[in-house]
Amino acid sequence: MSGQDRNTDGTDFLDFPGAEGLRAAGRVAPPSADAVAAALAAVRSAAGRAEGDGLAVELRREPVAAVVPVRTWRRRLPVLVSAAAVVAIALGVALQPWSDSGDAQVSPAAQPSAPGRTEAAPYWKVRTLEWSRSSNQNRQPDGSYKTVWLSRSGTREMPANGVVQDYPQGDTGGTAYVICGKPVLWDDLKKLPTDPEALRAQLVGKATGEEAEEGLFNGIEDLLAQSPAEPRLRAALFKVLTRIPGARVTEDVKDSTGRAGTVVELDAGTWRRQMIVDTKAFHVLEVADMARNDGLSWGTEKLRAGDLLHRTVYVSVGPAWEAPKPSPRT
DSSP: OOOOOOOOOSBBOOSSHHHHHHHHHHHHOOOOOHHHHHHHHHHHHHHHHHTTTTTEEEEEESOOOOOOOOEEEEEOOOOOOOOOOHHHHHHOOOOOOOOOOSSSSOOGOOOTTSHHHHOOSSSEEEEEEEGGGGGGGTOOOTOOOEEEESSSSEEEEEOOOOOOOEOOOOOTTSSEETTTTTTEEOOOOOOOOHHHHHHHHHHHOOOOOHHHHHHHHHHHHHHHHHHHOHHHHHHHHHHHTTTTTOOOEEEEEETSOOOOEEEEEEETTTTEEEEEETTTHHHHHHHOOOEESOEEETTTOOTTTEEEEEEEEEEEEEEEEOOOOOOOOO
């Protein structure tokens, strides 16, 4: 048996019933359409069972959404070869175990070698975990999840209760990211300059003062977290963010889930906003608002400097090719 028939640990790849016949068969005629369908059904069935055991099996037919994992863990997976897997490999279907490493995931949007993939997707899917002090009486201790699917025509949202609703984008004619009071539409993104100075000038326009800087800060959050902006634009947006007057930048900071990134914070009025960004893919990991001073009132509660008012954790962001249908009205 050749060295190619064994794994690095000595495991025989072809150690399964019928392997000898497979070796002896040599070249065979292409499978029929029925055989292809049966093989794919077997692989999908195996994938479903594997997911239940903690092993995600993926049929790589379309680009995968950019995932910013909340939990980071490493796991060595054994090589599993079944008759269905051999057939699938013969048909050119790639099975790829999901390995969530400790390093930040790089999204398809951050890979220059894959032009147009993000742009071609009809949706930009954003899953968040949100916590707010304003819902103190009824809030979940860790916050509540929400998923939105943004498209050129509007936004589809599914909060924690599972009810899916559409939110059309009014007079803008499509999904708009509002920056310094001006809408930037989905299709406008490819027209934005990637030179930081030119980009800032276009985004800010004639706006001035603290409100302009706050609007720029908040608008860049929306573009980095909730838009299909391409890699060069993302990098330019991050540079503009770090150059906002009064912004403070600290590297190697972890968000509330333990993911590492660079924090950019800005003081505004009585609050302080912090944005933590993964600088490998330029995706937002987390945004938090905190009290700046002691003695501020929040309802009947007296706050101390640093008390958390609101936090949004971006669990995953990236292109999507499908979205759930709106729930029927009751």
